[in-house]
Amino acid sequence: MKTMHSTLFLLLFLPLTEPAPQAQQDAPSTSEYGTDHFEENIFSQDYGDKYLDEKRIKNDEMPTCLLCVCLSGSVYCEEVDIDAVPPLPKESAYLYARFNKIKKLTAKDFADMPNLRRLDFTGNLIEEIEDDTFSKLSLLEELSLAENQLLRLPVLPSKLILFNAKYNKIKSKGIKANTFKKLSNLAILYLDHNELEAVPPNLPESLRIIHLQFNNITSITDDTFCKANDTRYIRERIEEIRLEGNPIALGKHPNSFTCLKRLPIGSYF
Numbered sequence: 001m002k003t004m005h006s007t008l009f010l011l012l013f014l015p016l017t018e019p020a021p022q023a024q025q026d027a028p029s030t031s032e033y034g035t036d037h038f039e040e041n042i043f044s045q046d047y048g049d050k051y052l053d054e055k056r057i058k059n060d061e062m063p064t065c066l067l068c069v070c071l072s073g074s075v076y077c078e079e080v081d082i083d084a085v086p087p088l089p090k091e092s093a094y095l096y097a098r099f100n101k102i103k104k105l106t107a108k109d110f111a112d113m114p115n116l117r118r119l120d121f122t123g124n125l126i127e128e129i130e131d132d133t134f135s136k137l138s139l140l141e142e143l144s145l146a147e148n149q150l151l152r153l154p155v156l157p158s159k160l161i162l163f164n165a166k167y168n169k170i171k172s173k174g175i176k177a178n179t180f181k182k183l184s185n186l187a188i189l190y191l192d193h194n195e196l197e198a199v200p201p202n203l204p205e206s207l208r209i210i211h212l213q214f215n216n217i218t219s220i221t222d223d224t225f226c227k228a229n230d231t232r233y234i235r236e237r238i239e240e241i242r243l244e245g246n247p248i249a250l251g252k253h254p255n256s257f258t259c260l261k262r263l264p265i266g267s268y269f
Contacts, residue, residue: 067082073094075088076096078097078100080100095116119142120144126148126149127151139159143156144162146190150169152173163188164190168193180204187206193213195216213244213245218248219253226260234259236261243266
């Protein structure tokens with residue numbers, strides 16, 4: 001009798017519903033994590049993907065400091081096989097882009113770059129430079145275009161101190177009559193190892209060093225370095241003129257050097 005009563009008692013307190021499946025019991029409930037948290041996770045993921053996409057785009061547009069080395073206003077892009085000038089940080093003052101594969105320079109390459117003071121494109125493949133490429137670079141003091149494929153010179157900025165275009169293919173017709181005339185700060189001019197038939201005209205008084213060796217210069221006149229009508233005129237600043245390796249006997253033009261403190265280097269016989 002007691003056993004029957006115990007069995008009835010247990011049956012009264014058994015659950016009236018079946019237990020939920022295991023998978024349903026293990027699933028996290030909405031009340032535990034909240035719908036807001038779930039939406040925030042999705043938003044964060046979407047935002048992160050969007051941010052990464054935007055970052056990739058920016059890096060593609062502004063690759064300079066990924067490809068090159070940027071240090072306090074100086075950009076070093078040497079021997080990295082670039083074929084065009086990369087976008088530069090606006091504060092850049094010095095760009096060294098030597099020994100690359102650049103073929104052309106344009107005004108857009110240096111648009112809104114007011115702080116540039118030195119550009120070095122030595123050892124590229126530059127064949128063409130738009131005339132206004134450097135015209136707005138009012139602070140540019142040093143420009144090297146050495147060891148390229150140039151046939152002509154562009155307009156040069158007025159404050160240049162050093163200009164280097166040696167080892168190119170420049171002929172006299174590729175230099176305009178007034179290219180150097182207004183460069184009142186120009187001290188060093190390297191045009192050696194080109195194809196010049198004559199010394200460039202209107203060289204400024206500021207010049208100290210002129211390298212014209214190994215061209216095709218066949219003659220010079222009394223007005224090339226001096227002033228034929230002014231026997232008292234002296235070029236005070238000239239320290240060195242190199243003319244060796246040209247098909248000219250300098251000894252045949254003695255009156256062309258009367259204003260110089262030192263005779264040009266070259267053959268006199």
